[in-house]
Amino acid sequence: MRRMIGLLLGAVVAVSSGAARAAEADAVATVKKIYAGYLKPARDLASSPDQLAPKLYSARRRAQLARLQKACAGKDMCLPDFDHLIDGQDWRLSGLSVTETANDGRTARLDVSFRNFDTAVRFDFTMVKEAGGWKIDEIEGGGGESRYTLDEVFKPNP
Numbered sequence: 001m002r003r004m005i006g007l008l009l010g011a012v013v014a015v016s017s018g019a020a021r022a023a024e025a026d027a028v029a030t031v032k033k034i035y036a037g038y039l040k041p042a043r044d045l046a047s048s049p050d051q052l053a054p055k056l057y058s059a060r061r062r063a064q065l066a067r068l069q070k071a072c073a074g075k076d077m078c079l080p081d082f083d084h085l086i087d088g089q090d091w092r093l094s095g096l097s098v099t100e101t102a103n104d105g106r107t108a109r110l111d112v113s114f115r116n117f118d119t120a121v122r123f124d125f126t127m128v129k130e131a132g133g134w135k136i137d138e139i140e141g142g143g144g145e146s147r148y149t150l151d152e153v154f155k156p157n158p
Contacts, residue, residue, distance in 0.1 A: 027108035027127040030134040058137040
């Protein structure tokens with residue numbers, strides 16, 4: 001009986017750890033995890049999602065972000081003045097949809113859409129697979145004249 005219980009517990013652990021590894025290997029799951037923080041109300045500024053967290057980005061974007069933070073050290077109003085992951089400063093997100101449109105095993109393209117308050121928002125994400133999983137390499141967001149990419153977002157404000 002003990003042997004049977006041990007085997008069952010081993011199987012449960014193997015399945016759950018396999019599921020966790022599969023989620024890390026999935027670009028869609030990675031982006032959904034990023035947005036999970038936006039789908040629940042923030043209690044305070046410290047519990048708000050950090051759109052500039054280096055762990056979210058590819059190596060080239062982490063280097064670009066480090067240059068931005070160095071250029072902005074000691075300056076007011078130098079960093080981006082909006083959250084580029086939601087195309088706004090405030091949020092009440094609903095209806096998150098993340099769809100993979102291409103994936104060659106190293107690079108994945110995702111269509112991300114949701115509503116922020118009453119506004120429909122849509123992004124094109126390019127994710128790259130690096131050590132540690134899928135990372136954001138590009139985001140094309142906004143609309144019309146306010147369309148932007150990470151190259152524009154990760155430049156110091158004048």
